[in-house]
Amino acid sequence: MSKTFSINAGSSSLKFQLYNMPEETVIAKGLVERIGLDNGVFSIEYGDDQEFEITTDIPDHGVAVGLLFDYLKEFNIIDDLNEIDGVGHRVVAGGEIFKDSTVVTEKVIEQVDELGEFAPLHNYAEAVVMREFAERVPGATMVAVFDTSFHTTMPAENYLYSLPYEYYEDYAARKYGAHGTSHNYVSRRAAEIVGKPIEELKIITCHLGNGASITAVDGGKSVDTSMGFTPLAGVTMGTRTGDIDASLIPYLMEKTGVTDVKEMINIFNKKSGLLGLSGVSSDMRDIEAEADAGNERAQLTLDIFVNRVQKYIGQYAAVMNGVDIIVFTAGIGENSGRQRKAILDGVSWFGIELDEERNDTRKEAIITTDDSKVMAINIPTNEEVEIAREVERLK
Ligand code: ADP
Secondary structure, eight states: OOEEEEEESSSSOOOEEEEEEEETEEEEEOOOETTTTOOEEEEEEEETTTTEEEOOOOOSSSHHHHHHHHHHHHHTTSSSSSGGGEEEEEEETTTOOOOOOOOOOOOHHHHHHHGGGOOTTTTTHHHHHHHHHHHTTTTEEEEEEEGGGGGOOHHHHHHHSSOOHHHHHOOSSSSEEEHHHHHHHHHHHHHHHHSSOOOGGGEEEEEEESSSEEEEEETTEEESSSSSSSSSSSSSSSSSSOOTTHHHHHHHHHHHTTOOHHHHHHHHHHHHHHHHSSSOOOOOHHHHHHTTTTTTTHHHHHHHHHHHHHHHHHHHHHHOOOEEEEEHHHHHHHHHHHHHHHHTTGGGTTTTBOOHHHHHHHSEOBBBBTTOOOOEEEEEOOHHHHHHHHHHHOO
8 A cells, every 4th residue: 555645844843644545544643843942742643543742852853754753663653664655745935946746856855945045944944854754765756745836827917026127037036925735725626516617717715824825716727825925925814914014124123123124024924913913812712712702902803804804805806807716724714604704794795695504614615605696615725635645646
């Protein structure tokens, strides 16, 4: 039987799922956290609800991958490493080079590393992790699956910023977007659910998790997306600002005494969004609970989140000159019927009629009435399985 890893490495974490393919059954899954920090944590679930967790120093990604292979053997999850014949790696930044998932070679690893400037928290670590897997399972087909690939179909009028054109030519300064694997997966799934060729559909996909982005998918192709040069842009997120006026950067640096622009960007990335606005939490569940308890700032935070998503839905209906389906996915999108309702109630003039009973779900479901002109669908995303499928496709 063929076993395939789906790997998602970040600067201090590594998520993994091991699948039987093509059955897509999960053999094991887990997480290595706090890599390079004190008290690293390795956790794994396998077999019939068996779980294991250990806190230990994990100084780098090499040690993290080593731990994973040690425990796969120790718990008899695999007998022979040759059983693993596929490894798919999520890569955040593919720049303009990678328009599709790609079989990993030494050259690809070097390119991923070079693109680190575009995603410093991810690409460098991803290149290291690819090398670690290449050493341990040299016989496996390794595939890099890029968050940005799905968006490489955007036309220049949507990916260019209104900056001097040379900045694009000389420095590749443009919109790249992210979450492409998820937007691709849920848009295709939406077409399957309605039983129409995706080429005939205009879909707006709302990936609303801790990180959030919205994409206009016209005829199966991403034509615009809310994240920008980096994932900082777009809607209000757990800890990220989303769109702001760049003039705020020097103004706030002067007022707050922050002298390093990277520190300011760090505040925009890690201390803003739902967390910064509410002062309570970056977690939507906490903010909903606080708002219900009468915290007005928490309620305002919810209103701003909903408002930003609505604005992008409006924009993208304009970009595509129409919309047939709005898809909700990721932590908030999949689980919070309350946020879906708040968002859709404000754009009902498009011809969206929410069915409140259908909307009371966390599963895959059409949540609008049968008469609704525009359909809304809840679709749990599954980036991990999509990565494993890309390995199958390119094997
Ligand atoms: P990540 O981008 O880290 O993968 P997720 O897609 O897991 O994030 O989404 C995390 C977000 O989903 C959090 O804000 C969390 O509060 C929210 N969320 C999860 N379940 C619910 C729920 N039942 N109601 C509201 N929000 C939820």
